[in-house]
Amino acid sequence: MKLLNRRLALVSTVTGIALVAASGAAYAAEDKVLTKKIAVDDIKEFVIDAHVGTVKLSPSNDNQIHIYVKVTEKDGWSMFKASPEDAELKINNSGNRIVISLNEDDFGEEWRIEVPQMETIDADLGVGEMTIKGLQANMSVDVGVGEVSVYSMADSYNSVKAESGVGAANVYSNSGQKDQNRAMVSESVSWSGQGDYAIKVEVGVGDASIKLK
Numbered sequence: 489m490k491l492l493n494r495r496l497a498l499v500s501t502v503t504g505i506a507l508v509a510a511s512g513a514a515y516a517a518e519d520k521v522l523t524k525k526i527a528v529d530d531i532k533e534f535v536i537d538a539h540v541g542t543v544k545l546s547p548s549n550d551n552q553i554h555i556y557v558k559v560t561e562k563d564g565w566s567m568f569k570a571s572p573e574d575a576e577l578k579i580n581n582s583g584n585r586i587v588i589s590l591n592e593d594d595f596g597e598e599w600r601i602e603v604p605q606m607e608t609i610d611a612d613l614g615v616g617e618m619t620i621k622g623l624q625a626n627m628s629v630d631v632g633v634g635e636v637s638v639y640s641m642a643d644s645y646n647s648v649k650a651e652s653g654v655g656a657a658n659v660y661s662n663s664g665q666k667d668q669n670r671a672m673v674s675e676s677v678s679w680s681g682q683g684d685y686a687i688k689v690e691v692g693v694g695d696a697s698i699k700l701k
Contacts, residue, residue, distance in 0.1 A: 505651075507539040518573060520572040520575050521557070524554075524555040525553070525554055526579065529597050530551065531553075532605045533588050533607060534586055534603050534608070534610070535585065535586065535609075535612075537587060538589070538613045539597060539613070539615070539628070540615045541593070541615075542616050543616070543618045544601070544619045544621075545621070545628070546603075547603070548601065548603055552605050553588075553604065556600045557577070557598060560596040560598070562596050574591075575592065575595055576589065576591040593614075605625070607625060608628075609623060609626070609628070610630045613631045614631075615632055616632075617634050618631055618635075619637045621639045624644040627689075629687075629688070630691075631694065632693070634693075635695045636650075637643060637697045639699050639701075641683075641701055643682065644684065647682070648664075648678075648679040648680075648688075649676075649677070649678045649689070650676065650698050651677075651694075652674060654673045655675070655694045655695045655696070657660075657677050657697075659679040660673075660699045661681075664679050664700070665681055666679045
């Protein structure tokens with residue numbers, strides 16, 4: 489009788505674990521999409537603070553910031569993860585500066601943002617890939633682990649710098665002056681031109697690429 493009770497208890501425990509795991513799997517499938525349009529008015533500095541995922545920035549066709557972010561669970565199973573349904577956009581608009589992020593850092597994030605003309609763009613991503621195309625501004629880009637690709641116009645910039653702590657860094661351009669330095673695991677490259685803006689890209693672990701036409 490005791491053996492039967494132990495077996496029943498074991499079956500009950502395994503079943504409970506399976507149900508929790510199944511619930512977690514179903515939970516992971518419930519992604520959430522957040523969208524927002526923001527008139528820029530007197531905004532001159534745009535900041536995106538992302539955590540884990542991808543960020544794509546491109547020009548807007550009007551005087552608004554267009555935000556799209558798909559929120560998912562992070563890879564790996566945990567019954568204590570926050571649900572994507574709890575995700576909300578955080579928008580801090582103070583003076584001529586706007587900061588965009590999520591309310592928590594417990595999610596996978598897939599950002600697509602269109603930005604009108606700005607003086608400054610500050611983009612920060614903890615882990616993942618960032619792509620910036622077609623924007624002309626002073627840019628500061630920081631990725632902890634992952635990759636950065638920036639595509640812009642050479643005649644818009646006077647100073648460009650890309651650095652990777654562990655990985656590769658490069659600036660591709662048919663004009664300007666380039667100075668490249670490679671250490672054992674790190675690389676940095678500086679480029680100078682005749683424009684008005686500056687770009688600085690830093691990657692802790694991964695690759696940094698800037699292509700100027």
